Amino acid sequence: MIVTVTMNPSVDISYPVDILKIDDVNRVENVSKTAGGKGLNVSRVIKQMDGELIASGILGGSLGAYIIDQLNDENVPNRFLKIDKESRNCIAILHEGNQTEILESGPTLDGGEGDRYFKLFEKLIEEADVITISGSLPKGLSPNYYQRLLQKSHGKDVKILVDTSGEALKQTLLGDKKPFLIKPNTDELNALLEQETTFDIKGLKEALSNSLFDGVEAIVVSMGADGAFAKIQDTFYKISIPEIKVVNPVGSGDATIAGLAMGIDQELSWEEVLKIAMTTGMLNTMEERTGRINKANFKEYFNQVKVEKIKK
Structure with a gap:
């Protein structure tokens, strides 16, 4: 079974307008509100692929209740830590071919709330074969919080996939307990290594051989229309995808994580795992809804x- 972790979920609100009028009234007829957050996107794709899962994380208030109601309506099993503080809204204004986003930072947690989630996470580990940890950390939690979650899995037969960025990702990699898999995109890889990688085979092989990744079983670099490049133990793979009509690329990385988690959960070969992941990522871009x-x-x-397996 797969457990998905979303520490800072949101209600994603989409406001489509023909023209965004500044310092004036903008009236919206077709408003879309969905349970959002990277891990919840992962959860929905796993559910649509008929995978067995539990969605987890921290949420609270009326917005948290709305998120749970939406997940229940979609038959997504969930087990969240509920807090008194209000979860967040994330607003996207779609106008003139552009997308302007207004993102609330969400609740500021204290150490006690972080500790309470540790206890829930320890119970979920006992039920999980694969765990995905996605997205940003809420304010108040240390950047090494994901590393501390990894440490809770010590001695357990569970594979943990981490899809985050910035300091949270760096701290995850610097700890003693390594994630089984990470999935940076090209921008996140550059930021992590503090360099400009040349995204040809030679440059990618050099980047993924950096000592920062020692102990990580699998690194999958998502590259948009160029597919992906992966390092699995000491073997490199180039993954190519067909040209497709892109409707909405938002969430394609989350759909890719969903495919990776499902393939790993089913103990398939790495070639099959990578193909599943690229396929779910592509299929997400072909739909209007994230x-x-x-x-x-x-x-x-x-x-x-x-x-394609790359020769050494």
Whole structure:
């Protein structure tokens, strides 16, 4: 079973307007509100792929209750730590071909609330084969909080996939307990290594061989329309995808994590795992709504993904 962790979920609100009028009234007819956060996108895709999962994290207030109601309506099993503080809204204004975002930072947690989630996480570990940890940390939690979650899995037969960025990712990698898999995109990889990587095979091999990644079983670098590049133990792979019509690319990385988690949970070969991940990522970009795929199209696009093992 897969457990997904979203520490800072949100209600994602989409406001489409023809023209955004500054310092004036903008009226919106078609408002979309969904349970948001990277880990919840992962959860929905796993559910749509008929995977077994529990969605988890921290939420609170009326917005937290709304998120749980939405997950229940979509038959996504969930077990969150509920706090008194209010979860956040994230607003996207779609106008003139642009997307202007207004993102609340969310609640500021204290150490006690972080400790309470540790206890819930320890129980979830006992039920999980694979755990995904996605997105940003709420204010108040230390940047090494994800590393501390990893330490809770010490001695347990569970594989943990981490999809975050910035200091939270760096602290995750600097600790004694390593994640099983990380999935940076090209910008996140550059920021992590504090360098400008040349995204050809030679440059990517050098970047992923950095000592910062020692002990990490798998690194998958998502590269948009160029597919992905992966290092699995000491083997490198180039993954190519077909040209597709992109409707909404937001959440494609989360859908990729969902595919990785499902393939790993099913103990498939790495070639199959990578193909599943690229397929779920592509299918997400072909839908208007974030964290959604059309499973009926899975086989068609799965068969078009090419995984090439790179010679040393």
